Amino acid sequence: MIYLDNAATTKPSKEALQSFNQVSETLFYNTASIHTGGRESARLLEAARGQILKELGMINHSLIFTSGATESNNIILRGMIERKLKFGKTVLVSELEHPSVVNVIEQYKDQINLKFIKTTQQGVVDLDDLKAKLDDDVILVSIMALNNIIGSVQPIEEIGRILKYYNKVYFHVDATQAVGKVKLNYSDVDALTLSAHKFYGVKGAGALIVKDMNVIDAILLGGGHEKGKRSGTVNLPAIVAMAKALRISNENLEEKNDRLEKLNDLVREHFNTYKKMKIQKKHSPYFINLSFVGAKGEIVVNALSELGLYVSTTSACTSKSNELNETLFAIGNRADVIEGSIRISFSQSTASEDVNALIKGLDTVYNQLGDILHEV
Template sequence: MIYLDNAATTKPSKEALKSFNQVSETLFFNTASIHKGGRDAARLLEAARGQILNELGLGTHHLIFTSGATESNNIILRGMIERKLQFGKTVLVSELEHPSVVNVLEHYKDKINLQFIKTTPQGVIDLDDLKEKLNDECILVSVMALNNIIGSIQPIEEIGQILQSYKKVYFHVDATQAVGKVTLDYKNVDALTLSAHKFYGIKGAGALIVNDMNVIDPLLLGGGHEKDKRSGTVNLPAIVGMAKALRISNENLTQKNDRLEQFNNKVRTHFNDYNKMKIQDAQSPYFINLSFVGAKGEIVVNALSELGIYVSTTSACASKSNELNETLLAIGNKNDVIEGSIRISFSQNTTEEEVDALIKGLDTVYKQLGDILHEV
């Protein structure tokens, strides 16, 4: 089996699993308990919290542990809209967002003035359009750091600088795909969300990072865990595994990315002259989005699966939707290109042998589809 659907979820690293098992066996106590075991567990929780913040260069921010980015996005977006509606109604969001952002904002469509920031053909938000849409009524801007379909990296630092002139605006960044892949400056971001399983951690652990704890309105009420912001017994083993996974992902990141860029270019070069295949522009080395024009992406995914190669169509959270992918639409692709698209996503552990097998598999499927395909 060759797994190339890492944007959906990664295989937990051996180090993260080891940490998870060790904590589960030796510090299984409730971090809210006042006995010695509980206090020891609480100290380990705080150490993991500090390590994650430092790895992201956000040592002065605050971190609330959650079940993942979807919960984190819901907590901060729902809470911020409810809190800020008295000051304005305009919410700006990129056209590239994950359903856990878009669906939350659309839930409030009768209360807010939701506007989408235009996208360049390269899959990056148009900063001029952002500036044009900003006004005194704007209360919230949400932009993902790294797109989950084509891997385009957004100008987070530049957006943060622009928003410094709009004191009413809260800046949220979904960094789910970026963490562990690219180093970005988040110092002017008000809220950052992430999931451990995207960077070789354990499923069920995530974080909401904010510059001001007072703005968080909890969705879950109960025993007052996580400073009264997210009640429920803390998943300490997965959290410790997350901290370990993040540290290891960030080690020698430049060298890892250079290696993946060579693999990425190898695939692109091989298929560059295939006139019935459309390859989206190179962005992050972890992503290749290509289309078998005239076919359905699901057919290609299933055909590759039969060869033991696992890829996806769009994001796993939207793969069963019949709607055309919003990212590929936003950058100007035609319907047949979008319908025939697949997403290949590498991991830091992807090997050249796996890439060679991928190329062979894609060639096989391309020939099998034959007359179904047509020129771009």
């Protein structure tokens, strides 16, 4: 089996699993306990918190641990909309957002004025459109740092500079796909969300990072864990594993990405002349989005699965939806291109042998589909 669906979830690294197991065996205590074991666990928790903030360049922010980005997105978006409705009603969201952002915000559609920021054909937020939509009624802007369908990196630092002139605006960034793939400047971001399992940590651990903890209302009441914002015994083994996974994924990141660039280019160069295949523009080296025009993406995914190659259609969180993918639609693709699209996503451990097998498998399926396909 060759796994190339890393945007959905990554395999935990050996180092992260070792940390998880070691903490589970030796520091299984409740971090709120006042005995020696509890205090040692609490110190380790704070060390992990500090390490994650340092790795992300956000040492002036605060962090609470959650179960993952979906929970973090729900906490911050629900909380900020409800808190800021008395100051304005307009919420700006990119067209590229994950369902855990869009679906939350749409719950308030009768109370807010929801506007979507246009996307350029390169898959990047249109900054001119953002500026045109900004006014004194805007209370929240939410932008995904790295798109989960085509891998386009958004100009987070530039957006942060623009939003500085609008005091009412709260700037949220979903960095779920960006962390461990690209280093960005998040210093002007008010809130950032992430999930450990996207960068070789274990499932069930995530974080909500905020500039001002005072704006976050308590979401789980109980024993006062996580600065009183999210009570409940913390998942210390998974949190320590997350900190370890982040540090390791960031090590020599430029070299790792250069290697993946070459592997990504191998696929693109091989299929560049295939007239019945559409390959989306390259952004992050971790992503290839291509379409078998005239077929359904699900058919291609299943056919590749039979060959031992695991990829996906769009994102795992929307792959069972019958709607056209919003990202591919926003950048101007035809319906048949979108319907035939698959997402291939590499990890830092993806090898040249994996990519050679992928190319062979894609060729096999392309030939099998034959007359079903048509030119772009």
